[in-house]
Amino acid sequence: MIEKLFINNIGGIKQASLIFSGGLNVITGESGAGKSSVVRALELLTGGRGGVKFIRAGENRGSVEAKFTDTLISREINNNGRSRAKIQGVNAGLNESANLFNSLVKIQSQFAQLDLLDNEKQLAMLDSCLPEKIRNEIFNSFREIYDKAKSSADELRVIKKRRADIERQYANAKEIFELVKIARPEQGLEMKLENLLADITHKITRRERAKESYDTLTGGLSENGLIEKTEAHFEELYEFMSDEDVEEIRRSFENLYDAVKNISGVFGDDESDLTLREEIEARLGALRRLKRLCNIPDENELLNYCEEIYKNLEWLEKSYKELEILSARSLEEKKKANALAMEIRKARHEAAENLEKRVNEILAGLAMTGITFKINFLGLQKLKRNGADGIEFIFSDGSREGRVEKIASGGELSRLLLALQLSLPEEWLPPTIVFDEVEAGLGGRAAVLSGMQLKKLSRKCQVILVTHEASIAALGDTHILIRRQEGETFMKNIEGDERVKELARMLSGSPDMTEALEHAKKLIKNEE
Numbered sequence: 001m002i003e004k005l006f007i008n009n010i011g012g013i014k015q016a017s018l019i020f021s022g023g024l025n026v027i028t029g030e031s032g033a034g035k036s037s038v039v040r041a042l043e044l045l046t047g048g049r050g051g052v053k054f055i056r057a058g059e060n061r062g063s064v065e066a067k068f069t070d071t072l073i074s075r076e077i078n079n080n081g082r083s084r085a086k087i088q089g090v091n092a093g094l095n096e097s098a099n100l101f102n103s104l105v106k107i108q109s110q111f112a113q114l115d116l117l118d119n120e121k122q123l124a125m126l127d128s129c130l131p132e133k134i135r136n137e138i139f140n141s142f143r144e145i146y147d148k149a150k151s152s153a154d155e156l157r158v159i160k161k162r163r164a165d166i167e168r169q170y171a172n173a174k175e176i177f178e179l180v181k182i183a184r185p186e187q188g189l190e191m192k193l194e195n196l197l198a199d200i201t202h203k204i205t206r207r208e209r210a211k212e213s214y215d216t217l218t219g220g221l222s223e224n225g226l227i228e229k230t231e232a233h234f235e236e237l238y239e240f241m242s243d244e245d246v247e248e249i250r251r252s253f254e255n256l257y258d259a260v261k262n263i264s265g266v267f268g269d270d271e272s273d274l275t276l277r278e279e280i281e282a283r284l285g286a287l288r289r290l291k292r293l294c295n296i297p298d299e300n301e302l303l304n305y306c307e308e309i310y311k312n313l314e315w316l317e318k319s320y321k322e323l324e325i326l327s328a329r330s331l332e333e334k335k336k337a338n339a340l341a342m343e344i345r346k347a348r349h350e351a352a353e354n355l356e357k358r359v360n361e362i363l364a365g366l367a368m369t370g371i372t373f374k375i376n377f378l379g380l381q382k383l384k385r386n387g388a389d390g391i392e393f394i395f396s397d398g399s400r401e402g403r404v405e406k407i408a409s410g411g412e413l414s415r416l417l418l419a420l421q422l423s424l425p426e427e428w429l430p431p432t433i434v435f436d437e438v439e440a441g442l443g444g445r446a447a448v449l450s451g452m453q454l455k456k457l458s459r460k461c462q463v464i465l466v467t468h469e470a471s472i473a474a475l476g477d478t479h480i481l482i483r484r485q486e487g488e489t490f491m492k493n494i495e496g497d498e499r500v501k502e503l504a505r506m507l508s509g510s511p512d513m514t515e516a517l518e519h520a521k522k523l524i525k526n527e528e
Contacts, residue, residue, distance in 0.1 A: 001431050002066050009062035010044070010054050011037025012489045018480055018494055024458035026476035027466045028502055033482045034489035035466045039436045042066070042107055044075050046100025046229045053114035055079055066101070068431075073101050083279055090358075095356035107434040108189065108417050117405050117413070123391050125420065126375065129351040134344060142340040146385055156326050159319055166312045173309055176293055178304055181291050182286035193284040198276045207270060217260050227257050334383075341388040349377070355423055362419035362453060367446030368412060372396045373404075373419075413437040415450065422457055432462040451475045470506035474523035499526065 005018040012034040029035050041064040055062040055077060065074035075097065077083040085097035127135065155338050168178070183189070219225030224232075231253045238246045296302045352375040359373045378390035393416075395407040404416060420440055421429060438450065451472035457463055458477070467473050479499050482491040494502060501511035503520035510516065 001008040002068055002464070005038070005041070006063075006065040006067075007038070007041045008064075008361055009059040010041045010064060011054035011056065013482070013491075014056060015489055016491050017314050018491060019478075020462065020480075021478040022462055023477035024455055025464045025476055025478040025480065026473045027464065027482060028468070028473050028506060029482035029491075030484065030505075031468075033484040034491075035482050036436065037315055037489065038425050038482070038491075039107065039466060042105065042434055044077065045073055045101045045105075046107065047094050047102070047523045049441075052077060052079055052081055066105075068104060071104070072102070074420075077222055094454075098523070101303065104430060105432045108414050108438070117393065117417075119390060119392060121362065122375075122393055123386060123389070124346060125424055125428060126351055126355060126391060127234045127386070128284065128425050130344075130347050132261060134347045138340060139457070140346060142307060142337060142387065144387060145337045145340065146383060147336050148384075149330060152326060152330040152333055152386075154498070156323070156330050159323055159326065162474070163316060163319060163323070163360045166316050170291060170309055170313065173313060173524050176290065176309065177513055179286045179293070180288040183283055183289060183290055185290065185299050185302050185306065187303075190284065193280055193287065197277065197280045197284060200273055200280060204270075204273050204277060207273070214260065214263060218257075227253065227260060234273065275286060297306075303379055317405060337383055338388070341383055345377075345389055348387075349507045352377070352391070354515075358423040359416070359419045362422055363415065365452075366415045366419065366453065368415060370397055371412070397475065408528040418457065420448075422453060429457075429461045432464065433457070434464045436466045438465065447471050468506065470503045473506060474503055474520070 001022055002020050002182075003007060005016075005020070007013045007016045007018075009015075010279070018038070027038060029036050037054075044054065044064050045066055048511060059079075061076060061077040061078045065072065072086075072088050074086045074089075075083060075094075078086075083094065085092050085094045087097050087100060127139075159316065215225070217226050219228060232477065234253070238249075241249075291297055291302065294305055296305055313407060356375055362372060363371060372395070374393045374394040374396060376392050378392060379389055381389050386480050393404045394401060395404045395412075395416075397407070404413065408416060414435060415438060418435070421433065435454070438454065447469045448471045451469065452475070454463055454465060454472065455475045465472070465476070473479065479489055481494045481498070481502050482489060484490075500517060500520045503523060504513060504516035505511040507519055508516035
């Protein structure tokens with residue numbers, strides 16, 4: 001709990017030191033005296049930004065320091081917008097100090113962040129009312145299987161995405177692999193194939209020309225060639241030649257014919273060269289097509305790319321079995337998680353009915369008889385780590401119904417929070433709760449009942465209350481008076497006659513009116 005609060009240059013307060021006790025601490029004073037400055041000072045310790053506007057007029061800096069039983073938290077703000085936080089007198093990050101303070105103190109005011117009305121906090125409040133077996137055993141089992149299911153689902157999602165990416169990226173992999181088989185890529189292959197193709201083409205062309213010349217000389221298979229035609233012309237000359245010359249010429253033609261006939265054996269295998277050229281052309285065409293498909297002009301890069309394809313498609317093949325196993329496991333884990341979530345949901349509905357009943361009973365005693373508090377369940381589309389439920393707190397006044405923060409006034413919100421805090425298990429309560437005029441709009445018996453509820457709450461945790469209501473202030477275990485004098489704000493702990501006069505002022509506007517003084521004494525006596 002907070003034992004002391006030191007304030008410097010915050011709001012209308014130049015310098016003040018407040019001493020609190022356990023139980024109910026009430027802060028009173030005339031309007032404009034600076035009561036709210038105390039709450040604003042505490043709010044600075046929650047880590048709120050924009051604290052510059054709270055610096056006392058004419059001052060360059062302000063500070064607040066809260067001393068707890070075994071902790072000291074402070075914050076200093078400067079008019080240049082900078083601030084500094086400390087824990088145990090040592091510099092600390094603003095978030096660190098704010099988190100520590102917020103774990104020790106909850107502030108309920110129209111300016112403070114009402115985090116108890118956050119949907120997640122609402123669900124946490126409801127869950128604190130669940131049976132111990134649900135809160136511990138069932139929830140632990142659910143979160144364990146939920147984490148496994150989420151891990152499996154995440155892993156499944158990664159595998160499916162990778163498979164889809166590979167299948168999309170290598171949609172033409174089959175054609176690529178066929179082309180790889182034909183092209184058999186290697187460094188400098190395209191130039192090498194082009195040279196081979198040029199050589200074999202030149203060789204085939206030369207052979208074809210030689211064959212044409214051969215056929216011209218021999219006549220081929222169907223007609224007389226140039227040799228035979230020439231020999232026929234010599235027949236016309238033989239009668240003018242000697243027998244020896246004729247014989248010699250005939251032997252020469254026979255030798256020439258034989259020599260030309262023998263040339264056919266040196267032409268080589270025409271079929272094999274044509275086949276080779278087709279193979280080279282096919283390989284070169286496949287290589288060029290492969291480069292276009294992959295958009296990679298360099299053979300080395302192409303080889304690396306093809307190797308990458310091999311590896312990815314090999315993983316794709318192996319991952320199919322893994323995908324089957326993981327899908328089955330994920331489905332089983334989801335079933336188990338859903339079953340536990342439904343068990344939690346059933347317990348939550350039962351707890352909600354009981355919490356609604358307790359809260360409405362307390363609200364009825366806080367002049368809110370026309371308003372009904374309800375807990376509305378929101379079915380989630382998918383599981384979360386806290387189950388399958390979302391909830392929202394609802395107010396209904398008979399003519400309209402909606403979320404409490406949209407329907408209720410500031411005073412009604414404060415009283416709802418008071419009712420909730422009285423209805424929840426004690427472990428939910430923070431060590432200290434600060435209320436800023438929770439009784440706003442109440443009077444008479446309703447104010448007294450509100451004060452009694454605050455007193456009841458103060459037996460569970462320290463309560464600090466800013467109030468204008470004398471019947472509530474009279475219930476305080478510690479009474480702090482704030483007054484304004486000559487432009488300065490002063491505060492001190494009061495008791496005895498000073499406290500009687502302050503209660504009399506709150507009752508009548510005058511600290512000296514006899515009837516008010518007597519009434520104030522009765523209020524204190526009734527409390528004692």
